[in-house]
Amino acid sequence: MQPPQMHAPFEAADGVAVLPAWLPVPGMGVLPANAFLIEDREPILVDAGVGVLAEPFVAALRTLIAPERLRWIWLTHMDPDHTGALGELLSAAPEARLVTTFLGAGKLGLSGVSPERIQVVEAGETLALGARTVTAVRPPYFDAPETIGLADRDNGLLFCADAFGAVAAAPADSLGEAALAQGMAVWARLDTPWLGDLDPARFERALAQVAELSPRTVLSAHLPPARDMTAALLEAARTAQQASRAPRAAAA
Ligand SMILES: [Fe+2]
Ligand SMILES: [Fe+2]
Numbered sequence: 001m002q003p004p005q006m007h008a009p010f011e012a013a014d015g016v017a018v019l020p021a022w023l024p025v026p027g028m029g030v031l032p033a034n035a036f037l038i039e040d041r042e043p044i045l046v047d048a049g050v051g052v053l054a055e056p057f058v059a060a061l062r063t064l065i066a067p068e069r070l071r072w073i074w075l076t077h078m079d080p081d082h083t084g085a086l087g088e089l090l091s092a093a094p095e096a097r098l099v100t101t102f103l104g105a106g107k108l109g110l111s112g113v114s115p116e117r118i119q120v121v122e123a124g125e126t127l128a129l130g131a132r133t134v135t136a137v138r139p140p141y142f143d144a145p146e147t148i149g150l151a152d153r154d155n156g157l158l159f160c161a162d163a164f165g166a167v168a169a170a171p172a173d174s175l176g177e178a179a180l181a182q183g184m185a186v187w188a189r190l191d192t193p194w195l196g197d198l199d200p201a202r203f204e205r206a207l208a209q210v211a212e213l214s215p216r217t218v219l220s221a222h223l224p225p226a227r228d229m230t231a232a233l234l235e236a237a238r239t240a241q242q243a244s245r246a247p248r249a250a251a252a
Contacts, residue, residue: 004033006049006056009064012225013157013217015039019060020224021050023081028186029167033081034221036159037064038152042071042130045096046150046159047221051084058085058092067092072119072129074099076161077144078107082221090117099127101136104146121148137213139163140206140237141198143191156216162191164233165222174224181236185243187222196244203241207234 002024012018021033035047035057043065049057061067070093076082078100089096090113097119098108105118121127123138134150139160149160166183167190168175175183188195195203210218211234218226218233226233 002030004050004052006053006060009037009060012036012219013227014155016157016217016219017064018219018225019049019057019064021053021057023050025167025186025190029169029183031165031167031187032220032222032224034219034223034225035082036219037061038132039065040130040132042132043069044072044074044129044132045070045089045093046074046219047076047082048073048089049082049085051080054085054088058088061085067096068094070096072097072099074150074159075104075108076149076159076221077142077147078104079144079162082161099148101146101148104148107146123148137209140203140210141188141192141195151213151215153213156214157219158210158213158215158217159219160210160221162221164218164220164226164237165191166236177232177236180232181239181243184236185240188237188240188244193244195241198241200241200245203238207237210234 004023007020009017009019017037019035023031023033025031033050035049038044073096099119102120105120121136123136126135134152137149137151139149141163147161151158165187167186168183
């Protein structure tokens, strides 16, 4: 089996770089594992890399920015594919504050992170991070209760944590419609196995919140950056939810 791999950063949108890794999923393909750097007056790192790739993650980050310039590290949740280099970054970026929810702050506290380093937000709150105004957003589906994404409406960006992730046949920057829906269903079955139990009308309301934000670029941790394809993502998520329901319906 191939080990997880860090790849070279690339631009996802104006002022936003992806720090991409690929994780092999045995027998299924590979899963992207992205963090993002928002370059601004107060630079924001969204997530902190994959645990086993902490060293190459920090090296890749250093090709984009001196870590001591970071002012914010937005942690979408505490899974080890999102917080892998956090220990290193707490030292390398002493001015950076960690943004997370109340529950996320509790989890960080259990890891020994000082409360002074933490800024707590909850879904719906708006924060001014330097020149940028962002809104904390609960993604339509997630695998950890502290999960919090962010929307930058002025720049048409939505960072949505694990939502819309897809396992792909091979590392690629674009997936066809069928491969996207199929890969999203595979990932949803693994990562959010409750999705099929969710009332479709309720899921539709959660997806409608994304549609209302109408992001130009959707930045999932587990999908290549998706530009101008929000409607296709929402449709693939519907298909993934239906696929998750299917075995139960057949068994009934
Ligand atoms: Fe996760
Ligand atoms: Fe994840």
